[in-house]
Amino acid sequence: MSAMIDRERFARIALSFVAEPGDLTLGGMLRTSSPAEVFAAVCDGHPPEGAGESERWAARLGRVPTDSRLADWERTGLRLLCPGDPEWPTQLDVLGDIRPLVLWVQGSADLRFACLRSVSVVGARAATGYGQHVATEMAAALAERGWAVISGGAYGIDSCAHRGALGADGVTVAVLASGLSYGYPKGHHELFAAIAGQGVMVSEWPPGRAPTRPGFLVRNRVIAALSCGTVVVEAALRSGALSTARHARDLCRPLMAVPGPVTSDLSAGCHEIIREWGAVCVTEARDVIEVVSPSGDGLGPRRRGPACPRDSLDPVTRAVLEAVPARTGSGPAAVAVTAGVDLNTAIGCLGALAAAGFVERCVRGWRLRKDA
């Protein structure tokens, strides 16, 4: 990596420690200036025009960690992603000025690939037994069909969505509004460990940061932007649970809602967005997949065989394919070592091989597809 790229990356990370995620002022500045230019201006006390926030940023410069502190975090299993990194989910670029500066992730799955085929399942914390049942069943059925389930790690519908996917040996992604080491809510300590073991934990906030009330709403844009579509399982009228739905709508991503008894206040928000926002009325995973994947991906019998012959692969990709085990599954790092390529190359090739139908994700990483 060149010194210049290192400098820009360091500046971006430093800015993520002094500014809050979703800061529109900072996002606007980064449209015309590089992270290093903005960070230098903050350090010098000469912020670009119109940056009234920068005094507050300057006051927080002490929060910027040293390289060794960053290395300590990475040794605990945290990965710090910046735009351009192989695991960076490029679908977040649709957020424009409010795109996350960085993402902290932790877990066995690759965030970018998990989200390429994912659905956000969200809803009220104070869910009813009905909503909990529906969220769990729907997430399990999505996971069984190979869709990752994204949610916010909260009590109620969110936790049912994560647990449903985990129970079906699927991949699930929790996007927190606190730092990953802080792990809010604390009562989900074990759930978060299970998600990291089988999926990915994600946060825009530095590892130890406690959540703030506005942070939850800011976080919701990431849940909406990461996935191919958002399902609201239960939500009261004008509740915070609808904020993810609003982001999905504003991003023109497919928006769905599960109906419920009209006598239940916790279904009133779902009925409202079906009626007023045009959310699709979905009752089971099959309906959801029809919406996010109109070609019927995951609905019918699996396509038999890969899309192109093995011989047509370039030598590096073929080396990666030969390093993928038939049954048990290997992580990208193990595949990279076996194939004799670096990690980023391995991840890139695995994505291409999955798209072409040669390999598939499993709980332990990647394996050959049986029909390949």
Add this chain to the structure above:
Amino acid sequence: MSAMIDRERFARIALSFVAEPGDLTLGGMLRTSSPAEVFAAVCDGHPPEGAGESERWAARLGRVPTDSRLADWERTGLRLLCPGDPEWPTQLDVLGDIRPLVLWVQGSADLRFACLRSVSVVGARAATGYGQHVATEMAAALAERGWAVISGGAYGIDSCAHRGALGADGVTVAVLASGLSYGYPKGHHELFAAIAGQGVMVSEWPPGRAPTRPGFLVRNRVIAALSCGTVVVEAALRSGALSTARHARDLCRPLMAVPGPVTSDLSAGCHEIIREWGAVCVTEARDVIEVVSPSGDGLGPRRRGPACPRDSLDPVTRAVLEAVPARTGSGPAAVAVTAGVDLNTAIGCLGALAAAGFVERCVRGWRLRKDA
């Protein structure tokens, strides 16, 4: 009434005794020939081209009643309506070739005026407690806001819709698939008497006719065509309860459905028509009125005062207005006698006066509006 009109009317009535309602062959013949011409051809055994049905009609000629038999029925309170009669609901004309030949009606309300401001509320016979509750509440709230509730008189959702409207002192219309004297289902004998007392009973079939299985589906087109919109409260997938919804959709009338638990088979049909047919998801009467009356009629505070000054009314209409009592309400016949006009004139003037905001319907007929 001229002899020619009498002859056409008699022929139409006679045809209604020999052919089944909704007969497309007969409907097509009546596009180019008058009822008298068609009936004469059936009697002579020389039916117009393509009328394979007419042998069956000829075999039933013995069913055509005498004038005195018709008069007997009318003495029991039945009214026999033909297109062109003042009480004939002209919105049925949208049915084209399958428009009813005649309608038998019984009850205190005027069918045409009741249906000008009406909603059909229909659903499964084997309704759940949830569906029964929602249908009853919705019908009562519609009736309270001055909307007539139309349904099919069946067990389950239909009976709850009728009872909800009756309980709120509203007008309700039952469209039966049997003759009105037959009154199917028999277990609703008392309900039908209550509906006749406060609303209208309607049938296309001659009074004593028993229902047939296809007759229920044929009847449903009338329920859809009579009202300003149709609400399905509960329906299983691909059930007969969706046939009224299909007619409403095909007639481009507003179609609505009440959501319910996705775990309930009896809500599955509602969810399907919301998702696949674009039925509006409605949860209460307010939602329904917003759909059938986008100007918000019946939603906000009542319009204060009539639309035009009393002085601008023509002398006959003013005479009818002066015959309308302030509080208790009078039927159209009593108003006609007091005003010194015939019944049809009174009914026509009352409709115009209601539209202009001078009078309103009440349980006992018509009364002055308090704010007029």
